[in-house]
Amino acid sequence: AQSVTQPDIHITVSEGASLELRCNYSYGATPYLFWYVQSPGQGLQLLLKYFSGDTLVQGIKGFEAEFKRSQSSFNLRKPSVHWSDAAEYFCAVVSRGNTGKLIFGQGTTLQVKP
């Protein structure tokens, strides 16, 4: 069955430290991959996406993600976290054969310590 897994429910990092949020997917073929962020009480905002080509993709707010086909992963990274990055982060995938069906992982809540 198709699925998206974010193994870390909650992560705490110090401001200025680096960040990596994990995402693994299980699909028959490489899907389209996305990371969204949700600030408290807000809707969702797209951080970045991967369709094809360069496996390291750059997004907004200084985020990047790396697609690794061999590991079925699409991990999100940021070199130096700011307090304003505290939010919930969602990995999402959509099958190339049915792009209407966007499926989300369970989400990772990021807490930033001063």
Next chain:
Amino acid sequence: NAGVTQTPKFQVLKTGQSMTLQCAQDMNHEYMSWYRQDPGMGLRLIHYSVGAGITDQGEVPNGYNVSRSTTEDFPLRLLSAAPSQTSVYFCASSSLGLRAFFGQGTRLTVV
């Protein structure tokens, strides 16, 4: 440009009542979707549509109905509300699924 507009923002229902959550988009997007968000479960897809007159079930469709008579609107109907449907509901639209735009959500409580 309003984007994706959901109404109402808050709603309290009694068990067994029916209601419709409204969603409208002004971006001429073909695709529209409904999600529910529950703590620890992320966003789960309820129903989606790839065009007017075309709908399909998502991961958790039971208890919900949808229709898509126009490109702009995609209402979600709860025919007989249950406490298990207490959740935050998000509507989204996209062009060919390549980037989704989300509404601000509807917080529904069923008592």
